[in-house]
Amino acid sequence: MLTILAAVFVFGVLVTVHEFGHFITAKLTGMRVDEFAIGFGPKLYQQKDGDTLYSLRAIPLGGYNKIAGMDPDDPPEPGTFKSKPIPSRMLVILAGALMNFLLPIILFSGIFMLEGRQELVNEPILGTVVDGMAAERAGLRNGDRILTINNKPVATWTEVVTNLRASGTNPVTLTADSQGAVKSYTMTPVYD
Known part of the structure; x- marks a missing residue:
């Protein structure tokens, strides 16, 4: 049981970090993010800040960003994914994988910093x-x-x-x- 809970926790962290990569680069490139969700299923908590609805969902095995203009049927309005130049769109798409690549580097560098303090x-x-x-x-x-x-x-x-x-x-x-x-x-x- 503990192994299953640990796996759910780790998977939840990975998905959250991945989705945060998409989210932060979309915001930095001026794209409108309609929703940033951690988990899926029924909403447990939600709060709107600016154009973005932040939500925590009941099942912690996923997450997503709803970036305006990513749906093929959405029109290319200002501030949407389609209205941005290709390099900005590529950055947003690649940012999730990049964050999953950076996560272990950040964690392990933190562990090594703590080991440096181990002498204390x-x-x-x-x-x-x-x-x-x-x-x-x-x-x-x-x-x-x-x-x-x-x-x-x-x-x-x-x-x-x-x-x-x-x-x-x-x-x-x-x-x-x-x-x-x-x-x-x-x-x-x-x-x-």
Whole structure:
């Protein structure tokens, strides 16, 4: 069931982005868009803004734009699809596919930007110091930032783990920033 809902959601996002490409390029090239709809079937919500009716439909598996002048029977009136030059019409037609091409690029570049910030999340700051465990017995507290292990600077949790594993169960000397004061601690790691 969850897989089906996820597929419906992803398909809905793809269709919405695709239709938004047609919509925004039609607006930018001066074409009248009579309706921009997300989904199909009965209308759940609608609002008119200018010449465009925006609607949300009950079945989230589609969507469409009603661009004035795209129907072969429509006359070529000013501001319609047929009244615009061929490059503008081509741009509107191709914009849906272009948006579907750009969507993963934008999403993945956003993920890579977040990974660049991962170092902030990966800072060696103690969250919860467990009662009775090695860090608590050494005197470390929640929020302490580990600066060095055996005089070797550490900047990430990965480095903390690597250094502690290398020491085995031998005592290590840590320096940590504890509420603005740099303190030294001796801790004997425990294999778990």
